[in-house]
Amino acid sequence: MKNVVVSNWSLVFAFLLVLVSIGISVKEKLGLTKDILISVVRAIIQLVIIGYILKVIFNVNTFWLTFVSTLVIIFNASWNANGRDPNTNRKLWNSIIAEAVGTYITLAVLLLSGVIKPIPMQVIPITGMIAGNEMVAIGLCYKSLNESFHDLRQPVLERLALGSDIKTASMPIIRRSIKTAMQPTIDSAKTVGLVNLPGMMSGLIFAGVNPIYAIKYQIMVTFMLLSATSLGAIISVYLAYKNYFNDQMQLML
Incomplete structure (x- = not known):
């Protein structure tokens, strides 16, 4: 250093x-x-x-303190993502579940594969990167859901009138929202190394690490973020779209 x-x-x-x-x-x-x-x-x-x-x-350097730190990160990311949901019937638990599942599944894969070690110096920063990117994806997902339900209100009502359940009636909106949430991460992966040198790679190079090793870590981060944002987007959208309907399957806008 x-x-x-x-x-x-x-x-x-x-x-x-x-x-x-x-x-x-x-x-x-x-x-x-x-x-x-x-x-x-x-x-x-x-x-x-x-x-x-x-x-x-x-x-x-204890497990429980590290675990509590990851919980704090996930809760804060969930709180901010939930705050970006324009729906007045939003539920914080939707964001918490999406953030927690996406983060811990991705972390588990990284730990089991030996890419990172179960020490706070590695687990906490990686958790922050995962949760932060998930937060952005979930926020985009919520925004897209809200806009799409308003823009496509009539087609949804028509499907419901023809006997579709709320999931089938909302499927085009669900797919659009997931795609919107994932697109920034996909675009970033396409241009990594060509347009920008991402944070982890730049930080390692600044610290004097061999650029080849830094690149390997950045590839890992790219895979990690693609996984996390995908999980966060799909979980959040399948939980959040139900908030636009009441118990009588009526669209509430």
């Missing part, structure tokens, strides 16, 4: 990049200056706090 040296003064000068965003907001009268400043302050505070917490967790 001797290759990575970020002094406090370096961070101060890097803050000039934030001023670029603020300048654009002011010049174009976007009204985002307050949001930018709040987001920067929150990011600094959150990262400093989590840095000290992770230091303690890594030093203690």
Whole structure:
């Protein structure tokens, strides 16, 4: 890690990049200056706090503390994903189940295959990457569901009137939502290494790791995220579409 040296003064000068965003907001009268400043302050505070917490967790190195950390990550990701659901009848448990199943299945495969070791220094960051990408996918899924039910309300009502159950009536919307949720991860996988050097790969290279080893880890991350976002999307959509219907199979918008 001797290759990575970020002094406090370096961070101060890097803050000039934030001023670029603020300048654009002011010049174009976007009204985002307050949001930018709040987001920067929150990011600094959150990262400093989590840095000290992770230091303690890594030093203690116990299974239960690591497991609790993954639960906290999953809950926060679920909370944020649920908040992106425009449906007033949304249920937090839908997001929690989707996040937990997708994250733990992916983690289990990585641990059993020996790709990562069952230590907090590896499990916690990987959990954060998985849950974070799932959060985005689930949020997109919810948004697509809501928009599609409003746009395709009439076809859904017609299928219900012809005797279809709510699943059959909603199937085109379900498929569209899953596809929408998965598409960003698929697009990212198509351009990885050509358009951008992702976070894990860049971090390892910064730390002085052989680029070939860094690439192997990034390939693992690509596979991991494809799996996690797929699981998160399909589980969340099959749980959430039911929230648009009442017990009498009536569409509630």
